[in-house]
Amino acid sequence: MKTVIKLKGMACSGCSTNVEKALGALTGVLRASADHRSGEVTVEHDGKVDEGTLRKAIAEAGYDPL
Secondary structure: OEEEEEEEOOOOHHHHHHHHHHHHOOOOEEEEEEEOOOOEEEEEEOOOOOHHHHHHHHHHOOOEEO
16 A cells, blocks of 8 residues: 655655654555655555554654645
8 A cells, every 4th residue: 555645844865764764663664755855755555554653653753744
């Protein structure tokens, strides 16, 4: 399953890496790819993790999911 989330606060590739690491630490996330230029993160997951959990991990990493 694939989920795309828009977010604010990513200013550089380091920010993208932080978001990817935060999401990658969640059980059920197979791959996360964040792009600071577009302000989007694409998350591939097994479908057992819900979007609310993904958004919470992004917020806890210091970014604002839209």
